[in-house]
């Protein structure tokens with residue numbers, strides 16, 4: 134399990150990530166069915182799903198099916214945890230064949246925890262690990278809606294390079310969207 138200390142930052146939502154210490158620790162670990170209650174916190178939140186391809190989950194059963202069918206068999210899916218409790222998730226989806234030199238990064242975080250630098254730290258942790266875990270990977274990429282400025286900033290702070298805008302690239306909830314493409318190469322320097 135990877136761990137990193139997250140400096141506390143002023144909270145945009147007026148909530149606290151808890152604890153009396155100056156630092157809070159996040160870690161990445163596998164997510165399983167016993168995490169369903171924590172998973173449902175972000176999976177049912179409309180603020181979280183705004184730029185995601187999926188709608189907020191409406192039942193625990195739907196969440197259990199997702200964990201069983203998609204998360205557990207996924208080649209690289211990790212819960213972002215505070216203590217041992219998942220507050221979000223981050224994944225790298227592998228390509229195969231002639232595309233196997235690249236993989237796509239995705240992440241979500243419960244809205245109560247936004248604005249504290251947690252997603253940035255999680256992205257940096259993945260960037261440090263994934264090229265070692267998957268030696269065939271040369272490029273980690275991420276596609277972000279042009280209006281999702283928070284996510285774009287996370288990638289910039291995580292050392293990704295903004296490559297450009299792919300116009301009308303993607304259907305999001307029935308509407309074609311312009312997407313910003315970011316990449317990090319295995320040879321890029323990482324702080």
Ligand SMILES: CC(C)(COP(=O)(O)OP(=O)(O)OC[C@H]1O[C@@H](n2cnc3c(N)ncnc32)[C@H](O)[C@@H]1OP(=O)(O)O)[C@@H](O)C(=O)NCCC(=O)NCCS
Pocket residue numbers: 180181182184185239240241242243246247248249250251252253254276277278281282283284286287290
């Ligand atoms: C996008 C998301 C992961 C950001 O997580 P986060 O932990 O709040 O991000 P961080 O705290 O690491 O923020 C990194 C930077 O982005 C900025 N930022 C974060 N959210 C922002 C927003 N909504 N608007 C403007 N800036 C924002 C922060 O201020 C920070 O910049 P700074 O250090 O220069 O001040 C989170 O909002 C989320 O889960 N959103 C829903 C799911 C999603 O959109 N996933 C990405 C799909 S591509």
